[in-house]
Amino acid sequence: MDLSLAVLFLAGLITGFSKFSVGGMGLLVLPIVMIAFPGPEALGVLLPLYIITDLMAIASYRSKIDWSVLARFLPLAFLGVFVGSYFLANVDADQFLTFLGVTIIAMIGLGLYLDFRPAAFMRKPWAAYSMGFFGGVISMIANAAGPIFSLFLLEQKLEKASYVSTRAWAFFIINLVKLPFYIGLGLLSVESTEASLYAIPGLIIGSFIGFHFLKKVNPIQFKWMIRIMSALAAFKLFLFS
Template sequence: MDSAWVVLSLAGLITGFSKFSVGGMGLLILPIVMVVFPGPAALAVILPLYIVTDIMAVFSYKAKIAWSVLARFLPLAFLGMYLASHFLANIDQDQFVRFLGVMIIAMILLGLYLDYRPTPFMRKPLAAYSMGFLGGIVTMMANAAGPLFSLFLLEQKLKKETYVSTRAWGFFIINMIKLPFYLSLGLLTVESTKASLYALPGLFIGAFVGYHFLKKINPVQFKWFVRIMSAIAALKLFWEA
């Protein structure tokens, strides 16, 4: 269990750091946990960690939530989650690993595209629904819909406090809805929850470090570091599959 404890502590550290700093590290967390929990089982180990950080976030940001924005995004997200749950129920471990690798590469390419292209179309209702649907699929399959959700929210031209609060509550609602899906799939179990507990000390340390060192991080350099590490993780998944 020593190696599992190290891996889970690292995953918790990255989860807490990402949530309370510049974000964007979700693509790294699942491949790390899959070192000791191969396949979809890793999804259920990560989910309680996200819910803990979500609860911390929503207690910090309780005002100025743009519920009308969430009302455009969440319904199709729930549909995407529902369809993705059926997909998860009917694929084997190798297929899941390949799909995850493709998803990571797709998220990296989307980020590169958005670095150089304006996205005013995101303010149109169709874009909101499409991002919600895709985000629902990605969050169920990889717990990494942050780039899609953030892309949609950024283009709503919300004030900073409203953006942060809306984002925090949106993730909290989405992750809570995932609980019954993972339970019905047999992924979320007593054993997976016990494994999540091993990651909690690292999560709180990561949250503390991320919160206090946010101003010292160069976001551009950090973003490229995460992209490179995520690409390496995706290539590793393809190799293993």
């Protein structure tokens, strides 16, 4: 139980810090939680934490939401959540580990692409629909769709406040849609929710640190540190799959 508490505190700390600072740490949280909760059940432990941080984020960013952008992105994301739930219902633990490792590496690659290449094609309607679908699938299966959401939203040329607000609401809505699927799959239960509660102290501390110390963080160096750590976590998943 001591290990589980330490893992949950760390997961909460990272989740809160990521939500209110430079972001990009979602790729790292799930492998950490899987130390104490191996397999897809880790998803159910994390979802309440994400919804709590989503509520904190949308309370902070209540204005300038571009609903027209969300209207293009979300419908196919909902379909992606449904497809992802089918995958989770028919996957064993080893397959889940392999898929998660591949997903983390792919999302790191996407982040690198965004650093060095323009992606103006994202303003095309077909791109919005495809990114919505794949974002929904990856969010459902790995809670790691942040780079896909960013790829789409950055290319909509939104003002900074609108980008932050729209992104926060996209995460919140998709995570709410995931709730009944996780419950139906048995991944989210009273027991998993009780386990999630142990991460709240870390979540609060991480949010405070992220909010107040953002200006002191070198975002480029921090981003590379997270990518390296996430890549190591992915290779560890491959070793155990």
